Amino acid sequence: MQDAQRLVQQGLDALNRGALDEAEQRFEWLRMLYPRAATPYIGLGLVALKRKEYALAEARLFEAARYEPHLVEIWQAFAMLYAEQRNWRRLRWALENWRLLDPRNPQVIRALIPVYRRLNEQGKAQELEKLLCQSTVPTPSIQTPSPTEARERLAAKLVQQARYHEAAAQFGALQQLQPGEPRHPFNRAICLLHLKRYDEAIKLLQHARSLGMPRDKTARLLAYAYLEANRHADALPEVQYLYQRNPKDAEYARAYGILLIQQNHPQQAIEPLRLWATRQPNEPTAHYLLGVAYALAGRAKDALEPLAKAVQLAPRSILIRYHYALVLTQAEKPDAARQQLEQILNTKDAPETPMYPEIARALLALLRQVKDWNACEQWLNRFERAKPDEPAWKQERALNLFLQERYADLRAYLERVVPAIRHAPTRTALWGLWVESYLREGKSDAAIETAKRALPDGEPLLNLARHFARQGQHPRAIDLLRQLEHARLTPAQQREVELRLATLLQKNGQSAEAIQRLRRAIQSRPHDIELRVALALALTNANAPDAPDAWRAVLRLNPKHAEAQIALALLQVQQNQPKALDALWNALPALLKAIHQSQLELVQQLQRTGGMIDLFWLMEVGEPSNRLNQRLEQAINTLWQRSATPAQQRHTLQRLEKLLQQHPYSNSLMEFLVQKHLQANRPADALAVIETVLKQYPTNASLYYRKGQILQQAGKAKEAREAYLQSLRLDPRHPQARKALDALPPITQ
CATH class of the missing domain: 1.25.40 (Serine Threonine Protein Phosphatase 5, Tetratricopeptide repeat)
Known part of the structure; x- marks a missing residue:
């Protein structure tokens, strides 16, 4: 909110100084932050008015009126526009709307009188002159479609006078008198939205919907309330409903596409954003966000066309040109990216933009890729002259020397x-x-x-x-x-030091000191679950008698902690406690889900860091997915060892196969089942296990390679060859599949 207020103030200051480009830039940034607010459109309309671009100014003001028509500033700006154009009929319309919102303002009345005279409406002009002479301006009467009860008439009148606090109280009283009537919480919610009490308005709108208010009436208001309350995830279903009900509406397409990008669903955002860009082909933001969606979805080449269109429509927008340059880099077009970045940095106002250091670093990174050190040095000297107090330049110069060794x-x-x-x-x-x-x-x-x-x-x-x-x-x-x-x-670094030190001490044979340090750390941060887990692991590895209590402490903080559940169950099995095996079976599904989730998080981290990750954290401290897989293997082996008879073993395999059907992403579970079937000379059952996982992951090359191995062991060379070939079709660089295929005997005619 402070950033928005600062941008508004900077835009207005620039407008007063006559710096129209700077003002337009500030209001454009504000529109990026708050696309459904009226203020940025008012500012952009005033900028266009200063430039004598009357059609554009009118379009911007109509956008503002569509979002927040109750703002007096919108109609003041309309009045300025039509007064400058000397369009008396539209000026009358703007002033009358202004007066409707502010009926006691003598300024608007004085402005209306000469307009009425120019339009030969002498009676209205004389009436307003009498009102000015009497120094009393009554509220215009507006016919309300309310019932005849006095309280409803009073509430409607208060709404017309913008006295929303009192109107909300009246609608609250009506809600108590008629608790089953959905109109009253709905109207009260509207008043609270004007008062910016969004959480209360959301509850009332949900209540109105539960009483039978149609979703068509509540969805738009709920979406607005969620967005203003920064609850974007909750707003998404409402905006999705509005978009599906109005699939050709550019406004809903825009809102839906932006929300999908914010919620990290760029691929789904492409369709609504493409519709927005098609419906409003001259709107640069539509093409810009469409390009951003393509880029975030990993389709950099598809992003180039909409971003180029956005640059063409808004050539002065530094933000759009900068992202266009980044996507050109992703699309392996460094020369074009360099040209764009240099054009941005060569503009007169570039050093004043907050993005200047970021854009400069992007250009330097591009120059380092092609090892153009002379250009790096020249640009660094230029950056230091433009912004001599910026510390980033010293870091960039040091990095240049480092990369040149x-x-x-x-x-x-x-x-x-x-x-x-x-x-x-x-x-x-x-x-x-x-x-x-x-x-x-x-x-x-x-x-x-x-x-x-x-x-x-x-x-x-x-x-x-x-x-x-x-x-x-x-x-x-x-x-x-x-x-x-x-x-x-930082607190995160302090925790990392404690965890790393405890792990290294255990590897160095100093488990007692590691446990002591973890206990001391937990005393200062008793609710830190990572420290609790590290202590429980250290006690378990040391075979300490209080290890079960440590895992129970973890479960008190998080009753659904999968590793704690499985570790505690394993300890109970070792102690031959009753129903320990049942607890172990019950903990397995949660453990499989946790393994899958940690694998997804690792993939996301690799994507964010471009493949760079702290290998020590993976290998020494224990990457969560690997540690949980070890727990899974330990649990499966324990269950198998406790299956003494062939009948119990078959029953265990059947339960594990059922688990694999529900959680086909567990490679450890799949491999265990395959090995047990092969050891019992049941290759058909082993292949059935592979096929179960292939139904979920039909493009996994390693699964086809494993299938080929089983078929080759079963003496089915022809089928094994086809499996190896399919593995290579999916992954031509799969080295094991290539070696296995070459090792097969040649096909005889």
Whole structure:
């Protein structure tokens, strides 16, 4: 909200100074943030009015009136527009609407009198003159379709006078008198929307719908209330309903498409945004957001055409041109992307835009890809002249030296600039480059001393500890992590230090100290579930008698914690407690779901980081999916070991196969079933297991490779060849399938 107010004030200030381009830019940004608010359209209309673009100004003001027609400022702007055009009939219409909202304002009455005289409506002009002389201006009477009860008439009159607090109270009283009437909560909700009490309005609209108010009447208001309350996920079903009911309405298509992008559904957003762009071909935002949806859906080449159209319609929009350049980079067109970025940065107003450092860094990154270091240096010098106080330029210059492997020059530069930098993130990044330069040269001791110089900033030392842990130098990593106890770290980094240190201490044979440190950390943060899980894992690995209590503590914080459920059940089975096997079976579905969810989160993290991920966190601390898979294998093996007779084993396999049908994404469960069937010389049953998973994942090349292995073991070389070929069709680079196919005997005629 503060950002919106600042943009409005900056836009108005620029408008008063006559800086129309700057004002238009501020109001465009505001429209991106709040596409359903009237204020940005009013501002854009005033900018167009200043430029004498009357048709565009009128269109912008009509947009504002469509969203918030109760704002007096809209009709004031209309009056200014039509007065400048000397369009008396439309001026009368604007002033009358203004007077309807503000009936006691003498300014609008004085403005109406000469307009009536020009239109030869002398009677109306004389009536208004009498009202001015009497110094009393009564509220215009508006016929209301309310019943004849006095309270409803009073509530309707209060609404007409914009006295929404009192009107809401009257509708509340009516709601108590007639609790089954849906109109009263509906009307009260409208009053609360005017008062910006969105959560209360949402409850009333939902209540009105439950009393029989049609969804067609409540959906638009509910969507508006949800959006204003920043509850975009709740607004999505309402906007989707409106879009489906009005599939050719550009307004609903726009709202639905924007919401889908916000909720990370870019592929679904393409269709409504394409409709919006088709219905309003001259609206640059429509083409811009369509291109953004394509880009977020991984279709960079499809995004180029709508973004190019948006640039053509709004050539002065830095935001649109910048994203167009980013998509050109994704589409492997670096020369065109570089041209766009350079054109943006060459504009006169570019250094004043808040996005200037971000755009500059994008250009520098592009130049580094092609190793054009001279151009990098020239642009950096230019950026420093344009904004000499921006600390990012020092970081970019240091990064250039680092990427050119000029480590000595880099350290000399950092010795000169780091002490003067007060911007904490930039200083941390520079210390990190300094430390990494020593590591690249194999000077570990110098890297440690440099990281210690950065204290109390602990991030360089933490990164160094990660490095040594990846290299398997656990004692050295432990020593560095211990030195971070009093460093300046974020809460997330502090938790990471405690978890890493506990894990390394256990690997180093110091489990007692690890448990002690975790207990001490939990005393200060008793509700931190990650610390609780780490303690329970350490106690379980140490075979401590209080390990079950530690897992129960985790379940008290989160009763649905899958790993805690399965770990506690396994401990109970080891202790031969009654009904422990039933608890283990009951915990398996939740564990399978948790494994699938952690795998999805890992994929998303890889997508966000472009494949870069902290390998220490995956291999040493224990990536959640791997750790949960180990729990799953332990649980399955325990259930199998407890199946003593052949009948019990068949029953166990049947239950596990049923679980696989419900959760076909578990590779560990699938492989266990395949192995047991093959050991019992049942290749047909093993193939049935593979087919169960293939129904859910028909494009998985590894599944066809595994199918080929089973068929080859069963002596079916022809079918095995076809399975290997299908694996290679899906993944031509699958090395195991290629080797297996080459190892098959040649086909004989």
